[in-house]
Amino acid sequence: xxxxxxxxxxxxxxxxxxFTFAPSVNAADSNETTITxxxxxxxxxxxxxxxxxxxxxxxxAGLAKLSTLIKQERAANPNxxxxxxxxxxxxxxxxxFNAMDVHPMIQAMNLIGYDAWTIGNxxxxxxxxxxxxxxxxxxxxxxxxxxxxxxxxxxWLAPYxxxxxxxxxxxxxxxxxxxxxxxxxxxxxxxxxxAFTNTLAETKKVLAELEGQYDVLVGAYHVGPEGEYTYAxxxxxxxxxxxxxxxxxxHAHAKYLEEVNGVTILEPGKYGWALGKVxxxxxxxxxxxxxxxxxxxxxxxxxxADQEILDAFANVHEESVADANQVVGTITADFIxxxxxxxxxxxxxxxxxxxxxxxxxxxxxxxxxxxxTEADVxxxxxxxxxxxxxxxxxxxxxxxxxxxxxxxxxxVNITGQGLLDYMEWSASYYNTYTDGDITISFNxxxxxxxxxxxxxxxxxxxxxxxxxxxxxxxxINGEPINPTATYKLAVNNYRFGTILKLGLVTLEDKYYDSxxxxxxxxxIRDLIINYTVNEKNGVLEPLVDxxxxxxxxxxxxxxxxxxxxxxxxxxxxxxxxxxxxTKNVKSxxxxxxIEQGVIELGTYAIQSGxxxxxxxxxxGTTWEALTELNNLVDPHFILPGQELxxxxx
Numbered sequence: 001x002x003x004x005x006x007x008x009x010x011x012x013x014x015x016x017x018x019f020t021f022a023p024s025v026n027a028a029d030s031n032e033t034t035i036t037x038x039x040x041x042x043x044x045x046x047x048x049x050x051x052x053x054x055x056x057x058x059x060x061a062g063l064a065k066l067s068t069l070i071k072q073e074r075a076a077n078p079n080x081x082x083x084x085x086x087x088x089x090x091x092x093x094x095x096x097f098n099a100m101d102v103h104p105m106i107q108a109m110n111l112i113g114y115d116a117w118t119i120g121n122x123x124x125x126x127x128x129x130x131x132x133x134x135x136x137x138x139x140x141x142x143x144x145x146x147x148x149x150x151x152x153x154x155x156w157l158a159p160y161x162x163x164x165x166x167x168x169x170x171x172x173x174x175x176x177x178x179x180x181x182x183x184x185x186x187x188x189x190x191x192x193x194x195a196f197t198n199t200l201a202e203t204k205k206v207l208a209e210l211e212g213q214y215d216v217l218v219g220a221y222h223v224g225p226e227g228e229y230t231y232a233x234x235x236x237x238x239x240x241x242x243x244x245x246x247x248x249x250x251h252a253h254a255k256y257l258e259e260v261n262g263v264t265i266l267e268p269g270k271y272g273w274a275l276g277k278v279x280x281x282x283x284x285x286x287x288x289x290x291x292x293x294x295x296x297x298x299x300x301x302x303x304x305a306d307q308e309i310l311d312a313f314a315n316v317h318e319e320s321v322a323d324a325n326q327v328v329g330t331i332t333a334d335f336i337x338x339x340x341x342x343x344x345x346x347x348x349x350x351x352x353x354x355x356x357x358x359x360x361x362x363x364x365x366x367x368x369x370x371x372x373t374e375a376d377v378x379x380x381x382x383x384x385x386x387x388x389x390x391x392x393x394x395x396x397x398x399x400x401x402x403x404x405x406x407x408x409x410x411x412v413n414i415t416g417q418g419l420l421d422y423m424e425w426s427a428s429y430y431n432t433y434t435d436g437d438i439t440i441s442f443n444x445x446x447x448x449x450x451x452x453x454x455x456x457x458x459x460x461x462x463x464x465x466x467x468x469x470x471x472x473x474x475x476i477n478g479e480p481i482n483p484t485a486t487y488k489l490a491v492n493n494y495r496f497g498t499i500l501k502l503g504l505v506t507l508e509d510k511y512y513d514s515x516x517x518x519x520x521x522x523x524i525r526d527l528i529i530n531y532t533v534n535e536k537n538g539v540l541e542p543l544v545d546x547x548x549x550x551x552x553x554x555x556x557x558x559x560x561x562x563x564x565x566x567x568x569x570x571x572x573x574x575x576x577x578x579x580x581x582t583k584n585v586k587s588x589x590x591x592x593x594i595e596q597g598v599i600e601l602g603t604y605a606i607q608s609g610x611x612x613x614x615x616x617x618x619x620g621t622t623w624e625a626l627t628e629l630n631n632l633v634d635p636h637f638i639l640p641g642q643e644l645x646x647x648x649x
Contacts, residue, residue: 031285039276041085041250045092053400061271067306085250086120086222093320118174143174171214185497200232215288224252238263329394351584352385360542366455369490373411407492411512417483418504428467464552558625
């Protein structure tokens with residue numbers, strides 16, 4: 001059944017949010033009833049509005065705030081269902097929580113009264129035993145249609161649940177990305193005995209199974225609007241399967257509410273930024289036909305936390321704060337990993353320095369990885385672009401701040417050609433340089449956590465070349481990388497899954513796994529602490545070897561400093577991705593600024609004896625900038641009467 005209705009407008013969304021606290025009103029026609037679907041996703045261990053990694057309040061996060069809104073919405077319309085779309089038990093003191101009989105997030109969801117939970121890919125981070133224990137502890141329906149018992153047609157979890165709400169049959173279907181084996185490749189026991197199928201194909205299979213059994217169809221998917229690798233995202237699923245009334249999303253950590261092919265798709269952001277709400281009005285007199293669907297995002301920033309939840313989990317909060325503040329060493333001087341490249345501030349508003357040059361934090365991570373794997377080369381990404389370590393006590397929370405995820409460490413044998421191909425894969429993160437570019441920008445289609453920086457190899461990234469041909473002058477110990485030689489490479493378990501899927505290594509190439517050696521103390525965060533205490537005698541100092549750099553762009557492009565100042569004062573804005581997760585997706589270009597009238601030019605008539613550097617100094621720029629701006633072949637050869645473009649005074 002395909003329901004066509006008008007596209008949500010910005011005004012409609014704004015009004016929906018303004019009237020968050022107004023009670024729901026069913027249609028005047030007594031034959032109609034409204035079913036409210038409430039959704040959360042990607043809570044990542046947040047009960048309190050608090051980020052334990054940095055020991056700081058996070059005002060638009062946590063189940064405690066969401067609980068206030070949930071109670072309010074249930075009071076307004078008891079005909080409601082509450083679902084979570086996954087990545088629930090990982091992160092934010094997860095190691096502490098995992099040691100408990102039941103994860104506090106599951107306890108909190110039970111207390112709030114969730115009806116369904118679709119598990120996410122990060123639920124597999126800690127192994128099947130812990131996941132199974134928490135699945136069994138959850139009071140509602142646990143869903144995922146595209147996980148099968150390996151070698152069988154039997155699903156591991158329920159594919160859907162049919163709820164009867166005020167005489168209306170509401171089918172809720174669950175699904176997660178099928179790439180768990182890629183992301184958990186180094187720890188195959190975490191998904192042993194399970195097989196994962198494609199989201200679109202499995203959706204069509206489930207819809208065939210459900211035919212005739214429901215009045216309202218809801219997807220509760222741990223999947224974003226766009227797919228990744230081989231699987232379809234919500235937009236493609238909506239195009240192919242218009243039977244859905246609503247598709248609730250997750251995984252992308254995004255905020256969106258839109259209609260695609262008559263299907264409402266919604267994701268309420270990460271950590272509890274908002275409670276997703278969809279009102280579905282049904283005409284009971286017309287065979288429970290859906291007559292309207294209205295969605296909203298109920299933001300949590302200004303909402304008071306539910307005291308019932310705060311009281312129930314006060315001990316968990318206190319233990320987490322204490323754990324985060326354990327001192328594990330001393331830092332001799334500030335590690336300034338990634339201030340904003342243009343503003344110099346620690347909060348990244350334009351572009352992170354760490355993705356433009358080598359830094360002490362990324363070198364520390366790679367140093368630790370090389371130590372434990374005895375590798376020739378190490379690769380690591382910076383997950384928190386504002387990462388830094390400040391002089392003084394080195395605490396557990398500082399480790400989590402510079403290394404956000406509980407990844408483990410893998411050592412793998414790789415050919416020189418495989419290593420070069422991997423480096424090229426990483427270097428595709430940059431956009432190709434265009435003449436006149438003042439800034440270096442990042443590919444909007446690639447997340448920052450998929451940009452690795454390498455240690456143990458000296459190299460250049462030439463952004464004047466297209467992706468796939470950018471790594472230049474790559475040497476190990478002063479010798480060019482030999483394509484046929486074998487090198488030892490250190491990566492985290494997720495990246496091992498990536499290069500495995502890229503065909504650059506095999507499972508047999510793995511020679512080290514920190515999980516095998518250290519078990520619960522085998523996370524890279526644990527290894528950083530281990531290394532600090534045992535190899536550095538508890539003392540860390542910032543060191544940078546500057547083994548890589550970006551080339552193939554004009555460092556002295558005209559108006560560079562002037563443009564940077566315009567960015568600082570807000571006259572020019574660095575473009576960001578639609579979901580705001582990538583801060584710098586298009587280079588600021590000199591010639592575009594001139595065309596737009598942002599930079600005004602005048603002319604200067606050359607007099608006898610004029611020298612270019614003197615003209616440049618007079619007009620507040622450089623002779624290199626004037627050379628480029630005027631396309632001068634020989635900047636030393638300018639003739640009387642010749643006119644130059646110069647900055648307008």
